[in-house]
Amino acid sequence: MAQVVRLAAVDKTYAVRTRAGRVRRRRREVRAVSDVSFTIESGEMVGYVGPNGAGKSTTIKMITGILTPSAGRIEVLGLTPTVDRRRLTRRIGVVFGQRSQLWWDLPLIDSFELLHHVYRTERARHDANLAAFTERLDLGGFLDVPVRQLSLGQRMRGELTAALLHDPALVVLDEPTIGLDVVSKYAVREFLSETNRERGTTVLLTTHDLDDVEHLCRRMLIIDRGRVLLDGAVDRFKAEHGNDRTLVVDLESAAEPLPLRTGQVLRTDGPRQWIRFDRRRTSAAAVIAEVTAAGAVRDLAIEEPDIEELIRRIYASRTEGSPGDGVGL
Amino acid sequence: MADGLRVYRLMVAAKIRSAWQYRTSFVMFLFAQATITSLEFVTILLLFDVVPDLGGWDRREVALLYGLATLPFAASDLIISPVERLSVHVRAGTFDRFLLRPASSLLQICAMEFELRRIGKLLPAVAVLWWAMAGVDVDWTPSSVGLLVLALTSGTVIYSALWIATASLSFWIVATQEATNAVTYGGQFANEYPLHLYPGWIRAVLGWIVPLAFVAYVPAVALLDAPNPLALPDDLVYASIPVAAATLVVSLRLWSLGIRHYQSTGS
Numbered sequence: 001m002a003q004v005v006r007l008a009a010v011d012k013t014y015a016v017r018t019r020a021g022r023v024r025r026r027r028r029e030v031r032a033v034s035d036v037s038f039t040i041e042s043g044e045m046v047g048y049v050g051p052n053g054a055g056k057s058t059t060i061k062m063i064t065g066i067l068t069p070s071a072g073r074i075e076v077l078g079l080t081p082t083v084d085r086r087r088l089t090r091r092i093g094v095v096f097g098q099r100s101q102l103w104w105d106l107p108l109i110d111s112f113e114l115l116h117h118v119y120r121t122e123r124a125r126h127d128a129n130l131a132a133f134t135e136r137l138d139l140g141g142f143l144d145v146p147v148r149q150l151s152l153g154q155r156m157r158g159e160l161t162a163a164l165l166h167d168p169a170l171v172v173l174d175e176p177t178i179g180l181d182v183v184s185k186y187a188v189r190e191f192l193s194e195t196n197r198e199r200g201t202t203v204l205l206t207t208h209d210l211d212d213v214e215h216l217c218r219r220m221l222i223i224d225r226g227r228v229l230l231d232g233a234v235d236r237f238k239a240e241h242g243n244d245r246t247l248v249v250d251l252e253s254a255a256e257p258l259p260l261r262t263g264q265v266l267r268t269d270g271p272r273q274w275i276r277f278d279r280r281r282t283s284a285a286a287v288i289a290e291v292t293a294a295g296a297v298r299d300l301a302i303e304e305p306d307i308e309e310l311i312r313r314i315y316a317s318r319t320e321g322s323p324g325d326g327v328g329l
Numbered sequence: 330m331a332d333g334l335r336v337y338r339l340m341v342a343a344k345i346r347s348a349w350q351y352r353t354s355f356v357m358f359l360f361a362q363a364t365i366t367s368l369e370f371v372t373i374l375l376l377f378d379v380v381p382d383l384g385g386w387d388r389r390e391v392a393l394l395y396g397l398a399t400l401p402f403a404a405s406d407l408i409i410s411p412v413e414r415l416s417v418h419v420r421a422g423t424f425d426r427f428l429l430r431p432a433s434s435l436l437q438i439c440a441m442e443f444e445l446r447r448i449g450k451l452l453p454a455v456a457v458l459w460w461a462m463a464g465v466d467v468d469w470t471p472s473s474v475g476l477l478v479l480a481l482t483s484g485t486v487i488y489s490a491l492w493i494a495t496a497s498l499s500f501w502i503v504a505t506q507e508a509t510n511a512v513t514y515g516g517q518f519a520n521e522y523p524l525h526l527y528p529g530w531i532r533a534v535l536g537w538i539v540p541l542a543f544v545a546y547v548p549a550v551a552l553l554d555a556p557n558p559l560a561l562p563d564d565l566v567y568a569s570i571p572v573a574a575a576t577l578v579v580s581l582r583l584w585s586l587g588i589r590h591y592q593s594t595g596s
Contacts, residue, residue, distance in 0.1 A: 106346060
């Protein structure tokens with residue numbers, strides 16, 4: 001299969017100027033991305049995951065030709081993004097979750113019509129794509145509504161359509177589900193996997209929502225502080241790192257950490273206690289039963305590990321495990 | 330090129346449709362712009378109540394100079410000055426969007442930020458030029474009209490280049506709009522009066538650095554039989570063409586350098 005994206009030892013450093021004294025300014029280099037290498041094959045769907053400020057957006061901007069890497073090589077669909085930027089734009093679609101590419105004051109359909117001219121897509125192909133996306137994403141009810149009056153979920157469905165109307169071979173999405181409600185998130189995910197399956201579109205998406213990755217991607221890259229921490233199959237990663245759950249209980253009154261057999265109290269804060277358990281060894285019901293037996297419970301909730309927590313564990317397993325073993329994938 | 334212009338036209342039409350939703354504001358701004366431009370000319374007329382001439386130039390001659398300066402300025406203000414919104418887009422990070430589409434980023438920003446209300450400056454400029462042409466002692470033959478068209482065209486190009494060049498600076502420095510407006514609006518204001526009224530260093534700036542003298546004064550000297558204390562040759566007017574071409578080339582070069590800088594800093 002053809003390589004769609006290839007990064008080889010890519011660095012990106014920014015010069016940040018800070019004040020040092022009254023007039024003098026000190027120039028400091030900040031490394032946003034450091035020695036990042038990976039390839040994405042045609043038809044893959046890859047999640048690019050990391051906490052805020054990890055370097056996700058910087059990588060995306062380099063792949064799409066907005067930023068030039070400070071070192072290393074990038075190739076996208078056989079082109080060098082910053083050099084062949086205009087040519088590349090015809091073959092990729094980009095969605096920035098927090099920035100719209102739609103015409104704010106005009107009906108949604110007008111944006112699509114304008115993009116048809118900007119990308120110079122064939123009329124018939126444009127119409128067929130628009131009809132297909134309208135049906136898939138259920139846009140029919142608000143095609144004539146000005147974008148500024150759309151809900152976030154409706155607007156995001158519009159953004160997806162806008163990014164895909166010109167049949168890009170690669171679609172890059174930066175936080176496409178941020179701020180969306182559950183129903184819209186589901187619609188976005190469903191649409192992306194259908195597009196990937198039926199059109200063979202390669203998908204790269206950044207997110208800090210692990211749910212997105214679980215539902216969409218077979219492969220994930222975890223990035224933290226500019227470095228790729230892990231590159232591997234989502235299933236295996238989940239099997240190794242994603243089995244811990246935390247039960248948060250509010251007791252009637254402050255108490256010593258509960259002595260439990262099924263789980264372990266991580267920390268306490270007044271009447272609230274955080275209890276970790278492994279869902280492969282025990283069930284949530286068993287833990288809850290043991291906790292209620294030990295003391296009166298007012299309220300409880302079960303938390304899945306978030307991305308920051310998982311990254312902490314990867315670091316931990318790295319220092320514990322044999323050196324050179326990577327993260328065991 | 331033809332495709333680019335079609336995209337530009339469609340995007341401008343989209344912007345006008347958007348602005349039309351805020352009609353009241355549109356009409357008020359249009360009126361304000363027309364009034365401000367007219368008042369500038371009224372100020373000049375009032376001067377003539379006090380003095381008989383400005384550097385030897387009478388009312389109609391100064392009016393022709395005013396028209397030659399203002400009409401290209403208004404035209405470039407309508408078409409190219411939207412580029413000054415670049416500083417806002419760079420700061421907000423919304424400039425990225427223009428780089429992700431297969432059309433010129435300069436053309437896109439000019440279309441996206443197009444404001445039809447700026448046409449309000451164009452109307453008084455045309456009126457004053459018309460009034461001046463009717464009154465000055467110039468024989469409007471095909472050749473003198475040709476000269477006038479040449480002046481208006483190269484003037485529009487020179488002003489446009491100035492907008493592009495000054496806007497490009499915001500690829501390097503933050504919040505430049507006020508500083509660059511001093512060059513564009515300030516230069517325009519200076520251009521409304523005969524160049525020989527100014528001290529040598531201002532003349533040098535307007536002649537050599539920001540070549541605004543070629544927009545109005547040089548063509549006015551060529552067209553009019555008015556006092557010419559700087560002894561500029563009439564044929565200097567033809568230099569407006571290479572001057573306009575050169576400023577445009579420099580400004581477009583600055584724009585693409587700016588984009589490269591943007592791509593390496595990601596500001």
